[in-house]
Amino acid sequence: MTSSPVQTLTAAARAVAATKIYGSGDTEVRALDAIEVTFEQGRFTAIMGPSGSGKSTLMHCMAGLDTVTSGQVIIGDTDLTTLSEKQLTLLRRDHVGFVFQAYNLVPTLTAIENITLPMDLAGTTGDKAWIDDVVGATGLTDRVKHRPNELSGGQQQRVAVARALAGQPQIIFADEPTGNVDSNTAAEILGFMRNAVAEMGQTIVMVTHDPVAASYADRVVFLVDGKIVDELHEPTPASIRDHMTRLGA
Amino acid sequence: MLKLAWRNVTQRKIRFALTMLPIVLGVMFVVAVFTLTDSLRATFSGLADDISSGIDLTVRATQEFGSDLDRPTVPDSLVPAIEAVDGVREVHPGVAAFNVVIVDGAGAAIVPQGPPALGFNYSDAAFFLVEGRQPGGPGEFAADVDTVSDNDLAIGSVYAINGPETVESFELVGTFNFGSPDEHSSLGQTMAAFDLDTAQRFLGFGDEVIDVGVVVEPDASPATVKSDLEALLDDSYEVITQQAAADEQRADFDDVLSIFGTILSVFAFIALFVSAFIINNVFQITISQRVRELGLWRSIGATPGQLVQSVLVESAAVGAVATVVGAVAGVGLSRVLMVVLRAGGFGLPEGPLSVRPRTLVLAAVVGVGVSVAASLSPALRTRRVAPIAALHPDYLLDRTGMRRRLVGGTATLAVGAVLVALALFNLFGTVVTLVLAGVGALLSFVGINIVSPAFAAVAARVLGRPVAALMRVPGRLARDNAARNPRRTASTAGALMIGLALVALAAVVGASVTRTFVKTLENSVEADYFVSSSAGGFNPNAGFPVQVVDDLAALDEIDSVAGFRFAFGAIQVNGSVKDVFAGDMSILDEHFDTDLRSGAMASGDPATAIALHVDPAEDLGVSVGDTLEVTFPDNETDTLTVAAVFGDARIYGNWVIDTSTWDRHFNRSDFAFASATIAGFSDDLDAASQQRLLDESRIAIDGVLEAYPTVQAENRVEFRQSQQAQLDSLLIVINVFLALSLIIAFAGIAITLALSVFERTREIGLLRAVGMTRRQLRRSVRWEAAIVATFGAVLGVAVGVVAGVAATVAMPDSFVTDIAVPVGSLAVYVVISALLGLLAAAFPARRAGRMKILEAIAHE
Ligand SMILES: Nc1ncnc2c1ncn2[C@@H]1O[C@H](COP(=O)(O)OP(=O)(O)OP(=O)(O)O)[C@@H](O)[C@H]1O
C-alpha cells in the first residue's frame, strides 16, 4: 500500500522521543522506546502490535494518565510533561476522552449522568445540542435514564464512547474498546466511532488486536517493543493480516 | 480451616487493625474502670484500717433505722462509767459534724470540691500532732497539715469558722496528721479540731457525744472488756470491735466506689455494644468482598460449615489480639485516670494499681465474646456462598428480604421496648430493673438496626439532597454512595445512633426537669430569695449555720425566712421508712404553694404537727386532725397531728415536720437550704417599686452574708440560672462519659468508609481518569460520611426523644411533671455529628485521593 500525504493535516497529539521505563536494573522494562508518532486531527488511527509491545502504555502516557520517563507528549499545543498532577486532571477532563476495555461507567450514575460526567465535574453544561446528537447517535435515547447494570456490555461501551465524545475533546483514546464484546456488538461500537470521526470530525486513537476492528480506521500503526515499526493507510482486514504476518515473520 | 483463618488475618493487616480498633477501645475502657475501682478499693481499705487502728472498741447508741448521720447520741455522763471498767486504759469520746468551714486569712471560705469540710473534737487516737500544740480551750483549734499548707494558714493567727449554728473565731494552735503519725490520710477533706467541750458546744452536741472510743490495757483482752462494757450498758447501746469499725468504714467507702464503678461500667458496656455494631459491619463487608474467594474454597471442597468456622476463628483471633492490646492500654489508662483524679483535688492516697485476674478474665470474655457474637450473622451468611461464586465476578450474596427484616426487627424492637417499660415502672428490685433496662435497650437497638436498612436508602437520598444540590458531582456521588448499600449505611449509622440516642435521652429528661423546675418556681413558689451553701459536693447534706436564718430574718427589708433540713429514710410511719423534710411550719405556706388539699401547715401547734402528701394520706386513710405515730432515728416515737394534706410533692417530698420536731430528734442542726420573702413585695406592685425592693433587699442581704463566705442568696432569676447551670454541667458529664461510644461510632464511620473506598477502587480510578480532581474525590468521600453520620444522628435523636419522653412520663411526679424536648440543642447535636462525620472521613478520603489511577483501574 502507498502512503498518502499527511503534511496538510494538523496534529491533535504527538509523541516526541517518548520513552517509558518501568522498574530499574535487572527488572527494567522499556515499554516505550523513544517513540515518535503523530495523530492528525479528524482521523481515526488504530494501533496494533503483539501483547506487551507498549500499546496501553502509549495510550496512558498520551492521555495524561501516566507520565513518560523522557521525551515529550503534546496534546494540541500543550506539552504534558510540563503539567502538574492537577493540571493533568483538568486536561483529561476538558481535552481528552478515554474509553477502557471494560468497567467504563460509574455504577451509581445513570447513562446520561455518565455521559455528562466530565462536564458536570467541570461545572459546565456543555453543548446541549451536541450532547443530544451524541446520545442520538448511540441509539440509546430511550435508555439514558438507566443505570449501567441495566445495560448490555455493548450498550455500556457505546455510553462510554458517548461520554468521550460529549465534551468535544481534542482527542479520544480507546484501549481495546471492543475487546470484551461479540463481533456484532463490536461492529456497532466501531461504526459509532467511525461516524464520530467522519461526521463529527472527532480524532480517535484506538488500540485493537482485531484486524477487522482496525479496518474501520484511516490508518493503522504497528508497534513492536515500544517502537513504531510500520504503518498502513486506508487499511482493509486483508491488508492488515498481511502486514501482521510479515511483522511476525 | 484454621489455616484459612490465619491466612486472612496475616494478609489483611490494615483491615485487621481497623476491625480491632473498636474492641481495643471497649476492652481498654472496661479494664480501666475495673482496675481503677479495684485500686481505689484497695487504697481505701488500707485507709479504713488506718483510721480505725487507734481504737480497740467503740461504744455507741444502737440504731433501728436511718442513716449513720442520724444515729442517736450518747450522753457524756456515761464516759466516766466506761472509763471505770476493768481493763480500759483510755476513753475517747467523739463528736463530728459536716460543713465546718474555715475561712482563710483573705476572707475566703476553704471549701473542698467534692470531699466534705469536717469538724471534730481533737482525739490523740486518730490525730497526730505535727506542729504547735493540741487545741486546749474555747478559742482554739487545730487543722490538718494539708489544709494549713494549701491555704497558707499560720499557727497563732485567728480564723473565722462556719459551724452548724454560728460563725466564731478561733486561733490556730497546731497542725496534725490524720490516721497515722507519719502521713496524713487525706481524701481532700478539710478538718478542724477543737477540744471536746468546745466541739460539743460549737458543733451543736450539748452534753452528748456521737460515740466513745476505748483503748484497752495491753494485758487486757478486748473481748472481755467488750462483754464487761455490754454488761454495764443497757441495750440502747452497743460495743463494736476495731475490726467491725474498720469494716463499716470500708463499707462506707465501698458504697461510694460501687456507685462510681457501676456508672463507669455501664458506660464501658455501652461502648462495647457500639463496638459490636462496627465489628459486625466490618465482617459483613469483608465477607461480601471475599465472596469469590469463598466460592473458590467451596469449589475445591470446603463445606459451608467450614467456611462459617473459618470466619468465627478469624473473629476470635481478632478479639484475642484486641483484648491483649486493650488490656495493656486499659491499665495505662487507669494509671492516667488516677493521676487526673489526684490532680483534680480528690486527695487520693498513693497506692499501687490493682490489676486483678478477674479483670483480665472479664476483658478476655468480653473482647473475644463481643467479637465472635458480632461476627455470627456474617459468618452464617457464608453458608449461602455457592461454589459458582468463584466464576462470577458480580456474584452477590442474596440479602435478607425486606419483609423478613421488618417483621423480625419490629418484633425484636417490641420485646426490647416492653422490657424497658417494665424497668421504667420499677416493679422490681434495683438489679432486676437495671438488667431489664439494659437488655431491653440492647434489644431495641438491635431491632431498630434490623429494620433501618428498609429506609436507610430513602433517608440517605433525602438527607443527601442538599449536599447534591450544593456540591454537584461530588455531592451527588456522596449521596448515591450513601444510599447504595442500605445495610452497610444502616449499621454504620446504627453505632452512632446508640450514642446519640443516649445523649438525646439525657437532654430530654434534663429539659423536662428544667421545665418542671421553672414552672414550679413560677406557679408554686412565693419566696423571693433562696439561700444555699457552696460547701457540700459529694456530701448530701450541704449546709450553713442556723444563725444565717436569724440574721436575715432580723432585716427590715425581709419579711420572713424559712430554713430547711431533710433526711433520707429518717422517719418510720406505720412500719415503713420515709424521707422527711423539716421547716418552720408557721410560715411555710407563705413561701411555697404546695396545692393544699385540706388544712394549713400553720394550723395547730407546730411542735406536734405533721403534713403529708395526698397519696400517703389516702394510703393511710388519714386526714387533717388525725394523729400519726412517727418514730425517729433516736428511737423515740412522737404522736403527731396532721395539720395539712397537700397535692404537690415537688418541693418538700411527701412528709413535712416542723423545725422544732427535728431539733428534738436529730443532732444535725445546720440548714441545707433557706428561702426568704421580701417585706412589702407583691406581684401587684409596679415594676419600678418591685425593682426598688429587690435592690434594697439585695444590699441588706449582702451585708449580712459578708460574715458567711460559704453562703449565697439568689433571687428568683439567679436561682433559676444556677439550677439550670447545675443541670447543664450534669449533662456535660454524661456526654463526656458517652464520648467513648461516640468516638467508637465515628471510628466506625471511618473504618466502614475505608473498606467501601477499597471496594470501589476501580470506580475511583475511572472517576479520576475522566477528570475528577483529588479534591473533588476527597470531598465526595467526606460528604458521604456526613450523610451517614447525619442519618445516624437523626435516628438516634428520634429514638432518644421517644425514650426520653417515656422515661419522663415514668418518673415520679415529685421529680418531673412537664415534658420538654430541647429542639435547639438536639439540632446542634445533629449538626455536630455531621461535622464529625466529615472529620472521621479524613483518613478514607485521603486514601481515596492517593490511589494511583492506572493501578486502580486494573484493580479487581
Ligand atoms: N505498571 C507496570 N509496571 C511494570 N511493568 C509494566 C507496567 N505496566 C506495563 N508494564 C510492562 O510494559 C510493557 C508494555 O505493557 P503494555 O501494557 O503497554 O502492553 P500492551 O501492548 O498493552 O499489551 P496487551 O496487548 O497485552 O494489552 C510490558 O512488558 C509490561 O509488562
Ligand SMILES: [Mg+2]
Ligand atoms: Mg494493553
